[in-house]
Amino acid sequence: MPVDVLAISAHADDVELCCAGTLVALAGRGKTFGIVDLTRGEMGTRGSPETRRKEAERSAQILGAAFREILDFGDGGLSKSREHELALIDILRRERPRLILTSYPDDRHPDHRRAGELVTDAAFYAGLRKIETAHPAHRPQQTLYFSTLYVHAPTFVVDVTQSMPRRMEAVRSYESQFHDPASKEPETLLSQKSFLAAIEARARYFGSLINVEFGEGFVSKRPPKIDDPIAAFEGFEAGF
DSSP states (O other): OOOSEEEEESSTTHHHHHTHHHHHHHHHTTOOEEEEESSOOTTOSSSOHHHHHHHHHHHHHHHTOSEEEEOOSOTTSOOOOHHHHHHHHHHHHHHOOSEEEEEOSOOSSHHHHHHHHHHHHHHHHTTOTTSOOSSOOOOOSEEEEEOSSSOOOOSEEEEOTTTHHHHHHHHTTOTTTSOOTTOOSOOOTTTSTTHHHHHHHHHHHHHHHTTSSOEEEEEESSOOOOSOHHHHTTTTTTTO
16 A cells, blocks of 8 residues: 655664654544665664664554665665665555655765765656566655754744654664663763654754644745645744
């Protein structure tokens, strides 16, 4: 069955840290979504690919994903080869998403940058009928970008106040990656005690832009269509 939205990122936990609240909110409106991780996370300082797969599967269940697929495009050197491009094109054609969510192709981590570029290109090529794969041509309506480490001015912000608790529950599925006082593994940026507080703070910042408690910001190369601009800004000056 086709999904409405496909979230694609370089590593398991990228989606949870950046856009999972939006996925949960859409599911609450009857929409379906899938998740594709482009690498197995084998270069991560903490944990192992096997551990991260189990954590990712547990998170997908919490979020309510229709499916989660983990590819092997090379962690710590994600490749934008034609082979990988064609593999991703076929997944897009197989799942036929209306929207794609992926990392903004400008970030400190090269894998995040390359993932955004690869997904953007594959989404376009998936609509070319003369590129042959196992499934017929399909082009998503739009590719939307979420920020990872670098924060980009959003084109729009989604209210995720109601879905934030489930998003954070899914994030905490990645026990190998985040703060654990009993862990003997090396400390990383993600494992610092302050990291998840910073993730929440970012969601509060995006939320403040639209007068809600928590939000997730997205960049779109084309603006969304708004039928009622008055309703879109309802309550923005409340309390000021």
